[in-house]
Amino acid sequence: MSQTRDASSSGAVFLSPHNDDETLFGSFTLLRERPRVITVLRSYVQEERGTGVTYQEREAENAAALEVLGIGDWEQWTYPDDDPPWREIRERLASVDAGRVYAPAIERRGHAHHNAIGGLASALWPGKITYYTTYTTWGRTKRGYKVPWEHEWVLLKLRALSCYRSQILVPGTLTTHHFLEAQSEYYLAQSSPISSAVYWASDASQVVRSAFSGASARVGLGRPSADC
Numbered sequence: 001m002s003q004t005r006d007a008s009s010s011g012a013v014f015l016s017p018h019n020d021d022e023t024l025f026g027s028f029t030l031l032r033e034r035p036r037v038i039t040v041l042r043s044y045v046q047e048e049r050g051t052g053v054t055y056q057e058r059e060a061e062n063a064a065a066l067e068v069l070g071i072g073d074w075e076q077w078t079y080p081d082d083d084p085p086w087r088e089i090r091e092r093l094a095s096v097d098a099g100r101v102y103a104p105a106i107e108r109r110g111h112a113h114h115n116a117i118g119g120l121a122s123a124l125w126p127g128k129i130t131y132y133t134t135y136t137t138w139g140r141t142k143r144g145y146k147v148p149w150e151h152e153w154v155l156l157k158l159r160a161l162s163c164y165r166s167q168i169l170v171p172g173t174l175t176t177h178h179f180l181e182a183q184s185e186y187y188l189a190q191s192s193p194i195s196s197a198v199y200w201a202s203d204a205s206q207v208v209r210s211a212f213s214g215a216s217a218r219v220g221l222g223r224p225s226a227d228c
Contacts, residue, residue, distance in 0.1 A: 011036075011098070011099045011100070012033050012034075012035035012036070012098060012099065012100040012101070012102065013035055013036045013037075013038060013096060013100070013101050013102070014029060014030060014033075014037045014038070014101075014102040015038055015040060015093075015101065015102065015103045015104070015117055015121060016037060016039045016040065017039075017041055017111070017113045017114050017117050018039065018041055018043060018113065019039055019043055019058040019059060019061060019062040019076075019164075020058075020061070020062070020065070020164045020167055020175075021039075021104070021114075021134065022037055022039070022062075022065075022066070023065045023066075023157070023160045023161055023163075023164065024134075024161070024178055024179070024183075025104075025132050025133065025134050025185055026102060026132055026185065027069060027153065027156070027157040027160060028147045028148065028149040028153055028157070028185050029102055029130075029132065029147060029185070030066075030069045030070075030071055031069055031070065031149075031150075031153045032148070033100075034070065034071065035071075035073075035100075035102060036073040036074065036075075036098075037066060037071050037073070037074035037075075038074070038075055038077065038096070039059075039062060039074070039075070039076045039077065040077050040079060040089060040093075040117055041077070041079055041080070041081040041084060041113060042055050042059075042076065042077070042078050042079060042080055042081060043055045043058045043059075044080050044081055044082045045081050045082050046058070046166075046170075048082060051166075051170050051171075052170065053166040053170055057166050058164075058166060058167075059076050061163045061164045061165065061166060061167075062076065062163075064163040065160040065161070065163040065164065066160075068156055068159045068160040068163065069156060069157075069160050070156075077089075077092070081113065084113065084116070086116060086120070089117075089120065090120050090124070093121070093124055094124055098125065098128065099128065100128055100129075100130065101125045101128050101129045101130070102129070102130050102131075102132055103117060103118050103122075103129050103130075103131055103132070104117055104131065104132060104133075104134050105131035105132060105134070105141070105144075105188040106118040106122070106131070107133065107134070107135075107136050107141060108136065109136040109137045109138065110134065110135070110136045110141075111134065111135070111136075114134050118131060130188075131187060131188035132147075132185065132186070132187055132188070133185075135178070139181075140178065140181055140182075141186060142182075142184070142186060143189070144186040144187050144188045145186065145187055145189055146184055146185070146186055147184075147185040147186065147187055154183075157183060158183075161179050161183070164179070
């Protein structure tokens with residue numbers, strides 16, 4: 001699924017691991033930068049859990065949310081979230097032309113998919129990445145520095161969030177709290193390579209190697225909500 005490039009697009013690329021990550025953690029970036037949005041993984045895990053939520057439903061929600069946020073350049077890749085083929089994903093990401101990349105931060109006890117995609121981005125686009133934070137097993141990450149926003153953007157973000165009915169209404173998704181909590185967004189603080197490494201205590205190359213070996217890439221680390 002994709003749409004034609006928006007004439008106002010900045011040439012930046014926003015990598016969203018799953019349907020809804022771009023809205024929960026990147027709405028203000030999308031509204032300001034108008035990047036090309038790539039949703040890397042297709043959602044099969046939720047349906048496999050018996051929730052009744054299909055990938056078609058989630059992608060329709062994604063399309064509606066991005067329309068609210070004014071994104072005309074986006075695409076849904078078909079790599080399954082129940083067993084991501086990381087080598088194939090890396091090869092496809094390597095073909096993406098981008099002057100600036102927004103990727104999920106690599107976070108200790110963060111979601112395995114988020115960390116893997118953040119690690120791949122780190123290897124492919126050194127010096128071109130702004131990392132946005134998501135959540136860990138301790139909850140939503142509220143560290144780093146806040147993404148600037150304008151008052152109207154708050155309304156647009158709330159409207160876009162409301163498009164994800166499956167993630168709010170279906171019991172057992174364990175994602176409702178992400179929509180209920182404060183909706184400020186954060187970028188990883190990058191004052192220096194050393195301080196960033198100490199801050200997150202995580203090595204990108206190790207994350208990617210772990211992802212390639214299949215280690216816990218099928219679900220979130222210590223958290224059953226692998227679809228947010």
